[in-house]
Amino acid sequence: MIGRSEEYEKMFRLEGQLWWYRSLHERVEKALQNRFGQRRDITILDAGCGTGGLLDFLRRQGYTNLRGLDGSTDAVTFCRERNLSVTFVNLNELTSFEPDGQYDAIICNDVFCYFTANELPPLVSALARRLRTNGILVTNNNAFKLFRGEHDVAVGIIRRFVLADFKPVCADNGLHIHLATYWSFVLSPLILLVRQWQRLQLALGWHKPEEAQSDVYLPHPLVNETLYRLVRAEQTLIRRTPFGSSLFMVMSR
Numbered sequence: 066m067i068g069r070s071e072e073y074e075k076m077f078r079l080e081g082q083l084w085w086y087r088s089l090h091e092r093v094e095k096a097l098q099n100r101f102g103q104r105r106d107i108t109i110l111d112a113g114c115g116t117g118g119l120l121d122f123l124r125r126q127g128y129t130n131l132r133g134l135d136g137s138t139d140a141v142t143f144c145r146e147r148n149l150s151v152t153f154v155n156l157n158e159l160t161s162f163e164p165d166g167q168y169d170a171i172i173c174n175d176v177f178c179y180f181t182a183n184e185l186p187p188l189v190s191a192l193a194r195r196l197r198t199n200g201i202l203v204t205n206n207n208a209f210k211l212f213r214g215e216h217d218v219a220v221g222i223i224r225r226f227v228l229a230d231f232k233p234v235c236a237d238n239g240l241h242i243h244l245a246t247y248w249s250f251v252l253s254p255l256i257l258l259v260r261q262w263q264r265l266q267l268a269l270g271w272h273k274p275e276e277a278q279s280d281v282y283l284p285h286p287l288v289n290e291t292l293y294r295l296v297r298a299e300q301t302l303i304r305r306t307p308f309g310s311s312l313f314m315v316m317s318r
C-alpha cells in the first residue's frame with residue numbers, strides 16, 4: 066500500500082462518503098461510547114491512520130484529544146491538509162517512538178494485514194503497552210482467506226485473519242477480548258460471490274494483477290446508501306455476527 070499514491074488520494078476523497086468507511090467509523094465510535102460514555106476528552110491514538118478519515122469523523126463528534134501515526138508520506142500529507150495531529154512513524158519501530166505515551170483508546174484499523182506473522186506480535190505488544198489501565202484497543206481487520214479478491218492485490222494485503230489468529234497474541238499481552246464480530250454478515254454472500262469471480266478472472270489471466278482495482282470507489286448514491294443502511298441495521302440489531310469479510314474487535318488491558 067505504502068507508495069501507491071493513487072490509493073491514498075482515493076481514500077482521502079471518498080472515506081467520508083463510502084458506505085464501508087461510514088459503517089466502520091460509527092462502529093468505532095460506539096465502542097468508545099460503550100467504554101467511556103459521553104466523555105470526549107479521552108486520549109485517542111489512531112495507529113496507521115491513513116488519510117485521517119476516522120480522526121476527522123471523531124473530531125466532528127466532539128473528541129478533542131486525537132493523535133495519528135502513519136508510515137506513508139502520502140497519508141501524513143493528506144492528514145495535515147485536514148489539520149490533524151499526525152506523525153510519520155513506521156509501526157515496526159513503534160517501540161522506540163514515544164515510549165511513555167499512554168492512551169485511553171488505540172485504534173488500528175486494517176493495518177495488521179501488512180505485518181507478517183513474526184512482525185505482528187511485537188506490534189500488538191507495543192500498542193498494548195501504550196494503553197492506560199482500562200484502556201481499549203479497537204481493531205478492524207480483513208477476515209477469511211475466502212474473501213481474498215482484487216482489492217487485496219491492489220492494496221498489497223499479505224494476509225487475512227480469523228479470531229483464532231489473535232487469541233494467543235492477546236493472551237500474551239494481557240489483552241482481554243470484549244467483542245469480536247465478523248461483518249458484514251448480511252452482505253457476505255454478495256461480497257463472496259464478487260471476490261470469487263475476481264479470483265477466477267485473475268487465475269484464468271482475464272485480469273492482470275497489475276490492473277487490479279481496490280474497492281475504494283463510490284458506487285451509485287442509491288447503492289451506496291442502501292449498503293450503508295443494511296450494514297447499519299445489522300450493527301444495531303445484532304451485536305455479534307459469525308461471518309463476514311472483516312473482523313472487528315475491542316480489547317482491554
Ligand SMILES: C[S@@+](CC[C@H](N)C(=O)[O-])C[C@H]1O[C@@H](n2cnc3c(N)ncnc32)[C@H](O)[C@@H]1O
Nearest residue numbers: 113114115135136137155156157174175176179
Ligand atoms: C488500508 S490502510 C488503513 C488506513 C486507516 N486505518 C483506515 O482505516 O482507513 C493501511 C494503512 O496502514 C499504513 N501502514 C502500513 N504499514 C505501515 C507501517 N509499517 N507503519 C506505519 N503505517 C503503516 C498505511 O500507510 C495505510 O495508511
